[in-house]
Amino acid sequence: MSAPFLIGEGMTGGYGKGPAILNDCTIAVNPGEIAVIVGPNGAGKSTAMKAVFGMLNLHKGRVLLDGEDITALSPQQRVIKGMGFVPQTHNIFTSMTVEENLEMGAFIRTDDFRDTLEQVFTLFPILRDKRRQAAGQLSGGQRQQVAVGRALMTKPKVLMLDEPTAGVSPIVMDELFDRIIEVARTGLPVLMVEQNARQALEIADRAYVLVQGANAHTGTGRELLADAQVRQSFLGG
Amino acid sequence: MDLLNAFVALANFVLIPGIAYGSQLALGALGVTLVYGILRFSNFAHGDTMAFGTMVVILLTWGLQVLGVSFGPLPTALLALPLGIAITALVMLGTDRVVYRYYRMKKADPIIVVMASLGVMFIMNGIVRLIIGPDDQNFADGARFVINAADWRAMTGLSEALTLRTSTVITIVTAGLSVWALFWFLNKTRTGKSMRAFSDNEDLALLSGINPERVVRVTWIIVAALTVIAGTLYGLDKSFKPFTYFQLLLPFFAAAIVGGLGNPLGAIAGGFVIAFSEVGVTYAWKKVLGHALPDALEPEGLVQLLSTDYKFAVSFAILLIVLLFKPTGLFQGKSV
Numbered sequence: 001m002s003a004p005f006l007i008g009e010g011m012t013g014g015y016g017k018g019p020a021i022l023n024d025c026t027i028a029v030n031p032g033e034i035a036v037i038v039g040p041n042g043a044g045k046s047t048a049m050k051a052v053f054g055m056l057n058l059h060k061g062r063v064l065l066d067g068e069d070i071t072a073l074s075p076q077q078r079v080i081k082g083m084g085f086v087p088q089t090h091n092i093f094t095s096m097t098v099e100e101n102l103e104m105g106a107f108i109r110t111d112d113f114r115d116t117l118e119q120v121f122t123l124f125p126i127l128r129d130k131r132r133q134a135a136g137q138l139s140g141g142q143r144q145q146v147a148v149g150r151a152l153m154t155k156p157k158v159l160m161l162d163e164p165t166a167g168v169s170p171i172v173m174d175e176l177f178d179r180i181i182e183v184a185r186t187g188l189p190v191l192m193v194e195q196n197a198r199q200a201l202e203i204a205d206r207a208y209v210l211v212q213g214a215n216a217h218t219g220t221g222r223e224l225l226a227d228a229q230v231r232q233s234f235l236g237g
Numbered sequence: 238m239d240l241l242n243a244f245v246a247l248a249n250f251v252l253i254p255g256i257a258y259g260s261q262l263a264l265g266a267l268g269v270t271l272v273y274g275i276l277r278f279s280n281f282a283h284g285d286t287m288a289f290g291t292m293v294v295i296l297l298t299w300g301l302q303v304l305g306v307s308f309g310p311l312p313t314a315l316l317a318l319p320l321g322i323a324i325t326a327l328v329m330l331g332t333d334r335v336v337y338r339y340y341r342m343k344k345a346d347p348i349i350v351v352m353a354s355l356g357v358m359f360i361m362n363g364i365v366r367l368i369i370g371p372d373d374q375n376f377a378d379g380a381r382f383v384i385n386a387a388d389w390r391a392m393t394g395l396s397e398a399l400t401l402r403t404s405t406v407i408t409i410v411t412a413g414l415s416v417w418a419l420f421w422f423l424n425k426t427r428t429g430k431s432m433r434a435f436s437d438n439e440d441l442a443l444l445s446g447i448n449p450e451r452v453v454r455v456t457w458i459i460v461a462a463l464t465v466i467a468g469t470l471y472g473l474d475k476s477f478k479p480f481t482y483f484q485l486l487l488p489f490f491a492a493a494i495v496g497g498l499g500n501p502l503g504a505i506a507g508g509f510v511i512a513f514s515e516v517g518v519t520y521a522w523k524k525v526l527g528h529a530l531p532d533a534l535e536p537e538g539l540v541q542l543l544s545t546d547y548k549f550a551v552s553f554a555i556l557l558i559v560l561l562f563k564p565t566g567l568f569q570g571k572s573v
Contacts, residue, residue, distance in 0.1 A: 093437040104434045108446030
């Protein structure tokens with residue numbers, strides 16, 4: 001099997017000059033796949049994703065995007081390289097309209113982005129109805145749709161979601177997962193961190209269980225769901 | 238009782254001066270609020286930068302007057318305005334390059350940047366006094382009145398006169414155009430939207446590929462334009478004195494905070510709230526009340542709540558009330 005499209009390989013590092021949070025952690029995702037990072041609180045799930053995105057210093061390891069070493073690039077430069085990132089919080093421009101949020105997502109593009117806007121509106125029909133409304137007035141689930149839509153506007157080569165379902169109701173969560181599957185079916189690799197481990201593993205083509213910043217279990221979502229040890233330790237039997 | 242004359246007196250002494258002063262404050266407060274929203278610090282150098290920009294316009298105006306250039310009934314200063322804005326914008330960009338950029342790169346606390354702006358304020362203050370001196374400068378020329386008292390009386394036959402000075406009309410028209418242009422820019426252009434995005438959520442703006450240094454540069458240029466326009470209008474309407482311009486810092490901040498720091502619409506509303514409060518509290522109401530009330534109730538005193546020397550107390554009082562009861566301002570801004 002050839003090298004994955006996006007891989008953070010053997011990552012060791014932490015924030016600033018602080019202690020290492022990640023210990024030789026490896027995360028990868030391929031086109032058409034949903035890769036999910038799960039694990040107990042404080043395991044370094046979000047940190048692992050931020051490391052892939054260049055938001056912390058790696059003492060060891062490297063990040064490859066489509067075979068290119070991007071370890072030294074800043075997050076902004078990685079966005080230009082084609083990484084779309086949706087932070088867990090503060091992921092929309094609250095005082096701007098939905099449409100303006102999406103426009104800002106396409107800021108780095110110099111071509112006509114109307115077709116992408118149309119695709120986002122097709123994927124999230126509610127955003128079309130609310131496009132003139134300030135994004136800050138929307139419900140939690142709708143805000144997440146704006147956030148994902150904003151990231152999609154750059155036409156990324158890979159989409160990274162940090163706990164997209166944090167703080168939304170179970171019904172909205174299911175719907176968001178459906179949308180994310182739809183995005184992945186278009187061939188876009190999706191890497192996400194999730195609190196709701198069971199639901200996330202159900203849709204994962206590739207799953208990583210992290211414990212204390214290191215890979216504890218790796219496999220497809222189904223494999224991990226079937227793994228007695230994983231079930232015992234995180235899924236409550 | 239003579240309500241018509243009462244209204245004319247009110248318009249002449251309170252409404253029209255209040256609108257003119259409010260427009261000037263609004264432009265100044267817009268500059269303060271833009272710097273706060275995008276560069277995230279309170280720019281104490283704002284008043285003295287305004288003095289600097291106005292001084293440049295005055296020097297250019299004198300130059301034009303020497304050359305015999307005039308703008309007909311309009312003040313020559315309006316011709317000097319564009320070049321004055323350009324020069325002040327360069328000075329502001331230079332200041333940013335040598336002072337503020339350093340702290341931005343270091344991600345310094347806002348309070349440190351505020352102190353740095355205090356230093357910039359003193360330097361600007363010194364430069365202005367060195368070049369043009371601390372005294373009053375009058376640079377208004379062209380027609381003084383659109384409607385003068387004699388014409389008004391001849392036109393209407395009322396005993397109270399409504400005078401409309403050219404500088405007042407210019408202030409209101411120019412301020413209106415500037416505000417319209419600013420809002421058009423912020424809401425309709427890509428660069429303007431990127432400024433709002435940056436002000437709203439800096440991290441996400443960076444993730445969206447918005448270049449922060451470009452946003453900062455454009456902000457300084459816009460602030461320079463607003464500041465020089467505000468200073469020139471104030472100078473034409475009243476007079477130019479460096480110390481007065483420094484003192485205007487207080488009403489500017491009061492206006493920006495009353496409206497909600499970082500919110501441009503709030504800055505405009507705040508400017509008018511402060512202006513009307515100041516004018517209303519320091520105006521001697523005897524004349525208006527004398528017309529409006531029955532003869533028996535005619536006031537004997539001046540009915541002036543506060544001497545004009547204390548007008549800054551009004552800004553202070555409003556500032557305190559807003560900070561105590563509505564820290565985010567009338568329009569939702571950032572709390573201080």
